[in-house]
Each structure stands twice: as C-alpha cells, then as structure tokens.
Amino acid sequence: MAAAAIPGATGEVVSETPRRSRRAEKAEATRARLFAAAIEVVGEHGYAGTSVALITQRAKVAQGTFYNYFTSRQDLLDQLLPSISVKLLEHVRKKVLAAEDSPVAREYARITGFFEFLEQTPHLFKMLHEGAIQAPEGFRRHVSLQIENYKRALEYERRRGFLKVSGREEIDALTQMLMGARDYLSARFCVRDGEIVQPPSHVIETYMRFVVSGMFVEPEATAD
Incomplete structure (x- = not known):
C-alpha cells in the first residue's frame, strides 16, 4: 500500500512515511533505554528492589511514559x-x-x-x-x-x-x-x-x- 500523501505548508504534496518512521525510531529508542535501565537497576538492587520509579529515573523518561511500553513492572x-x-x-x-x-x-x-x-x-x-x-x-x-x-x-x-x-x-x-x-x-x-x-x-x-x-x-x- 502506498504511503499516504498530505499537502505541505506551501501546497506541495509530502509523504507521512518519514514522520511515522521517526516516531517509530524514537519509540524504539525509548523502549531500549527502559530495557537497559531495568537491567542495570536489577543488577544493582535485585528484582525486589527494582521499581518503575528507579527504572524511569535511570532511563531519563517520565514515569507515565513507562506504561506506553509495558503493562506493569512485572511485564518488563x-x-x-x-x-x-x-x-x-x-x-x-x-x-x-x-x-x-x-x-x-x-x-x-x-x-x-x-x-x-x-x-x-x-x-x-x-x-x-x-x-x-x-x-x-x-x-x-x-x-x-x-x-x-x-x-x-x-x-x-x-x-x-x-x-x-x-x-x-x-x-x-x-x-x-x-x-x-x-x-x-x-x-x-x-x-x-x-x-x-x-x-x-x-x-x-x-x-x-x-x-x-x-x-x-x-x-x-x-x-x-
């Protein structure tokens, strides 16, 4: 299926695909940071001492962002x-x-x-x-x-x-x-x-x- 086309600011036709691709790349990068942060926190504090707050603080993302990628702490x-x-x-x-x-x-x-x-x-x-x-x-x-x-x-x-x-x-x-x-x-x-x-x-x-x-x-x- 062809990429959707929308009018640009000056009337030219531009594709949405690059914009969506950038969003997907940003989302994947955020998910990867959460993963890496969780591995470090578990390694330092153990599973029991690992919290969503510690993970997001280490990953430098808002705590609410965590739930865009994982349903719960246990899910991650x-x-x-x-x-x-x-x-x-x-x-x-x-x-x-x-x-x-x-x-x-x-x-x-x-x-x-x-x-x-x-x-x-x-x-x-x-x-x-x-x-x-x-x-x-x-x-x-x-x-x-x-x-x-x-x-x-x-x-x-x-x-x-x-x-x-x-x-x-x-x-x-x-x-x-x-x-x-x-x-x-x-x-x-x-x-x-x-x-x-x-x-x-x-x-x-x-x-x-x-x-x-x-x-x-x-x-x-x-x-x-």
Whole structure:
C-alpha cells in the first residue's frame, strides 16, 4: 500500500512515511533505554528492589511514559531474561561457527562462550539466580530457549556419530546435566570480590576432560 500523501505548508504534496518512521525510531529508542535501565537497576538492587520509579529515573523518561511500553513492572521484568537469552545464544553461535569442525572444539566454544558472555553482561548473574522466584515467566522462557538450543546442538553431534548417547530421552538428560554444570560452575568460580569474572583455566580444562571422556565417541571410532 502506498504511503499516504498530505499537502505541505506551501501546497506541495509530502509523504507521512518519514514522520511515522521517526516516531517509530524514537519509540524504539525509548523502549531500549527502559530495557537497559531495568537491567542495570536489577543488577544493582535485585528484582525486589527494582521499581518503575528507579527504572524511569535511570532511563531519563517520565514515569507515565513507562506504561506506553509495558503493562506493569512485572511485564518488563519478565521480558528481561528472554531478551538477554537471545543475545547469549547469538554470542555462543558465533563462537561455535568460528571453531574448527570437531565436537570437542564446538563444546569448548559453547562453554567458553557462556562464561565470556557472563563476564560481559555481569547483571545476568543476579538475574539468573533471582529470576526463578522474582520473574518466573521470564526465567521459564530463558531456560526453555537455552535448553532447546542446546538439545539441537547435541542432536547435530548425534547425527554425525559423535555422541555416546543416542535416544531423545538421553539427549534431554545430557542437556540438563550440561546446563546444570554451567550454573554451578559460574556460582562457584565466577564471582570474585563482588565482580563477575572468567573462571580459572583449570575449571574449563576439567570440564572439557569430563565432557570428552564421558560424552563424545573417540575420533577413530567415527572414521569411515
């Protein structure tokens, strides 16, 4: 459908499309500021200490403007983790695509990519550990996104003959084990003096030795 045309101040015909586009861009920028502000406030004060007033103050928008984009404080809080989750998946995907073509290299890319993203997005740690209680819908969607993506990755390795497990139920259990390892390792090794840091190298090395011996078929066993 063609853009609507209206008379300009001097009688010429001008399009409404640029004006609408500017309004849409401004609205998206405001929404993004509210999102970024909410992530910072949750990271500093926790979910329970996060209010609409604190979010809008940090985003430098009027408090009433908040409700043009979100129905409630909880609506925004439940959208935070899924939005970060998508960025995490993209970060890990790029690492995997850059890795050499081997199951070990891809798993190394997945685990190191996760820890890299955690360090680069320090507020994510608090959001993950409080989210199950304070933002259950958002936490559920985050977990679902991560699990389904990991299961697809493991199914890819299975189809190529690299996994020691074969059934769908086994892959589901393996996915939960690997996701659990991320959670516990980050809680134990990635918090130092209140800062989120990379785990020591021996943590990754131990993880990879466990994965390679327990999860993947020996390379010569996959040869034609």
